[in-house]
Amino acid sequence: MNSEKLILDGTRVAKSMNETLVERINQLSVRGILPCLATILVGDDPSSETYVRMKSSACKRLGIDSRRIHLNKATTTEELIAVIQQLNEDPQIHGILLQHPVPQHIDERAAFEAIQIEKDVDGVTMLGFAQNAFGVSSFPSCTPAAILAILDYYQIPIESKHAVIVGRSPILGKPVSLMLLNRNATVTICHSKTNNLPLIIGLADIVVAAVGKPAFIQGAWIKESAVVLDAGYNAGNIGDVDFDACHKKASAITPVPAGIGPVTIAMLLKHTVLAAEKSKITT
Amino acid sequence: MNSEKLILDGTRVAKSMNETLVERINQLSVRGILPCLATILVGDDPSSETYVRMKSSACKRLGIDSRRIHLNKATTTEELIAVIQQLNEDPQIHGILLQHPVPQHIDERAAFEAIQIEKDVDGVTMLGFAQNAFGVSSFPSCTPAAILAILDYYQIPIESKHAVIVGRSPILGKPVSLMLLNRNATVTICHSKTNNLPLIIGLADIVVAAVGKPAFIQGAWIKESAVVLDAGYNAGNIGDVDFDACHKKASAITPVPAGIGPVTIAMLLKHTVLAAEKSKITT
Numbered sequence: 001m002n003s004e005k006l007i008l009d010g011t012r013v014a015k016s017m018n019e020t021l022v023e024r025i026n027q028l029s030v031r032g033i034l035p036c037l038a039t040i041l042v043g044d045d046p047s048s049e050t051y052v053r054m055k056s057s058a059c060k061r062l063g064i065d066s067r068r069i070h071l072n073k074a075t076t077t078e079e080l081i082a083v084i085q086q087l088n089e090d091p092q093i094h095g096i097l098l099q100h101p102v103p104q105h106i107d108e109r110a111a112f113e114a115i116q117i118e119k120d121v122d123g124v125t126m127l128g129f130a131q132n133a134f135g136v137s138s139f140p141s142c143t144p145a146a147i148l149a150i151l152d153y154y155q156i157p158i159e160s161k162h163a164v165i166v167g168r169s170p171i172l173g174k175p176v177s178l179m180l181l182n183r184n185a186t187v188t189i190c191h192s193k194t195n196n197l198p199l200i201i202g203l204a205d206i207v208v209a210a211v212g213k214p215a216f217i218q219g220a221w222i223k224e225s226a227v228v229l230d231a232g233y234n235a236g237n238i239g240d241v242d243f244d245a246c247h248k249k250a251s252a253i254t255p256v257p258a259g260i261g262p263v264t265i266a267m268l269l270k271h272t273v274l275a276a277e278k279s280k281i282t283t
Numbered sequence: 284m285n286s287e288k289l290i291l292d293g294t295r296v297a298k299s300m301n302e303t304l305v306e307r308i309n310q311l312s313v314r315g316i317l318p319c320l321a322t323i324l325v326g327d328d329p330s331s332e333t334y335v336r337m338k339s340s341a342c343k344r345l346g347i348d349s350r351r352i353h354l355n356k357a358t359t360t361e362e363l364i365a366v367i368q369q370l371n372e373d374p375q376i377h378g379i380l381l382q383h384p385v386p387q388h389i390d391e392r393a394a395f396e397a398i399q400i401e402k403d404v405d406g407v408t409m410l411g412f413a414q415n416a417f418g419v420s421s422f423p424s425c426t427p428a429a430i431l432a433i434l435d436y437y438q439i440p441i442e443s444k445h446a447v448i449v450g451r452s453p454i455l456g457k458p459v460s461l462m463l464l465n466r467n468a469t470v471t472i473c474h475s476k477t478n479n480l481p482l483i484i485g486l487a488d489i490v491v492a493a494v495g496k497p498a499f500i501q502g503a504w505i506k507e508s509a510v511v512l513d514a515g516y517n518a519g520n521i522g523d524v525d526f527d528a529c530h531k532k533a534s535a536i537t538p539v540p541a542g543i544g545p546v547t548i549a550m551l552l553k554h555t556v557l558a559a560e561k562s563k564i565t566t
Contacts, residue, residue: 109417126417130409133416134392134453160476162483168464170417177472181451184476186483189460193443193467200445200469 006154006252008229010146010259013153014266018062024273025063035276036065037095037121037268038087042080042102043073052099058265064272067093077107081114088116094279095121095272100171118278121271124171133178138278139271144176146263147208147229148183156206156227156252159184164201166190166217166240167210172231176208197221209240219245228253231260289437289535291512293429293542296436297549301345307556308346318559319348320378320404320551321370325363325385326356335382341548347555350376360390364397371399377562378404378555383454401561404554407454416461421561422554427459429546430491430512431466439489439510439535442467447484449473449500449523450493455514459491480504492523502528511536514543 028035037059041052052068059066069083080102087093096119102108112124120128123141131137132144151158163185167173173189181187185206190197198221201207206227209217214234219242222228228250232240239256247253254260311318320342324335335351342349352366363385370376379402385391395407403411406424414420415427434441446468450456456472464470468489473480481504484490489510492500497517502525505511511533515523522539530536537543 126413127410129416130413133412133457134409160478162478174416174461174464178457181457181472181474184474186471186473186477188469188471189464190469191464191467194469195443195445 005247005250007247008150008154008252008254008259010150010254010262013150014262016153017149017263017266017270021062021270021273024277028273028276029063033276033279034065034092035094035273036067036092037097037272038067038069038090038093040069040071040080040083040087040096040098042071042075042099042106045101048099048101052097055097055265055268058269059272062269064269065092073103075103075106077105077110080106080111084111084114088114088119091279093119094275095119095268097122097268098124100124119275121268121275122171123175123271129170129175132175133182135182138274140179141171141175142264142267142271143172143210143231143260144179145267146260147176147231148179149263149267150229150254150260151206151227154252158206160186161205162186162188162203163206163208164188164190164204165208165210166197166201167208167212167231169210172210173208176210176231180206180208207241211240213240214238215240215242217241217246219247219249222246222249224249225251227251229260230254230256232256233261288530288533291433291437291535291537291542293433293537293545296433297545299436300432300546300549300553304345304553304556307560311556311559312346316559316562317348317375318377318556319350319375320380320555321350321352321373321376323352323354323363323366323370323379323381325354325358325382325389328384331382331384335380338380338548338551341552342555345552347552348375356386358386358389360388360393363389363394367394367397371397371402374562376402377558378402378551380405380551381407383407402558404551404558405454406458406554412453412458415458416465418465421557423462424454424458425547425550425554426455426493426514426543427462428550429543430459430514431462432546432550433512433537433543434489434510437535441489443469444488445469445471445486446489446491447471447473447487448491448493449480449484450491450495450514452493455493456491459493459514463489463491490524494523496523497521498523498525500524500529502530502532505529505532507532508534510534512543513537513539515539516544 056066132140201221210231230239230241415423484504493514513522513524
């Protein structure tokens, strides 16, 4: 590996991914298909609003249609599921994104499960999770897929490397662990109940931070020349990794912002285009 | 932990599980329900025949009905799926077990997926896998569930322990990893592409061997006082663990035979009874 410190620039990866989509979107257009992502936001959490706006804008820039559905925070689980079912049946809609988190009183899992697998471009359903775990998924969860895309873009080897994942959520820690495992990494999954976390992180060739605690991963913990992927995004644009300290030791590291974030959005667009390609012509 | 070497006697665990089932089977009988497991064997592999026979006999001993379906080895995927669909629709059948492996020309995954989730007592469907990964499964895969049952029976703590799983199959390595993770273990998954396997196994408080290589796990590899669970079952009644050498160092270890095997069968019976309890009365 290059002795130079490598900043894994997500903006560059996303740009490259988006470029390959333009031609595919053109070909769809010839067939009379305009890919369309429906985003559903429930309530008025400001960061969720920002995320949804970013996703819609990214669609627009690329020539993907988007339909933003904003439900008030008193929406019930049943009402939310009814909206999702309408989108499932709507042939103009190719992908459905339900922005996480929904208000506490809503059964988020039930809502996710209501999304038809063919439109689950964000990889949130249980069946989507299992397909991903078995290596047969069309739409793996976007952030885990983004992490793999960054490693691949920068030709960082995965096979036989020891990857340590900090975090075990159903849309990040668990799926990225299984994806790295399917790519022949040895995988360790850590979490809040892990003893001796620094010692375990010190074994890692690849560290994935997905804990949601600002600057949690310390430079002293990581092995010299480790590859560090920071999937955290905390208030004030701070990741889960102490960037400066880890940057000194790592061979490669994602920044926050402009690391995994933009690639996650590019992945969502890619999945939406793929869903449109798989759909029947509707005109 | 007791300084005495503990043999984790699966026969004893299975007996205890079966005892609690007897009363539940009686209560079902009062409601006019006889739990019934359908087993499907395709081809004439002698060890598969033995496994199926053992499962049927275990059913019989406990007062669970079983229907053995033996298909010849030329059966096509479509024919196998048609048989499964008939069993799905048959209200007398509560659980369906398709004996793994099926002949090479059959799409085993497609056949597994044909099993209705309510009758997937062996935990082989993708949806069953995901439910298990999310901690909401009725019927986790039987061998992984057996491993947890043994740990629980012998009150071996899981939380914050480091569990190293050797093997990553969809019905053993992957699900047991996720189950131990959901019980707050730190989990490392190793496989044929893992570098430095002895070093990683040496970190483990709990070792799960699921590789299918006779006496593969060496005594020199394990940590003093580790707990060793041997899910292997190779020709000549040999597990995946070098028992004598590991027994000397381990604080607790499952033997082969009479370790995880009998508990796996007890788990299958337990799931069949549970499936019957969840079914509608059919008389």
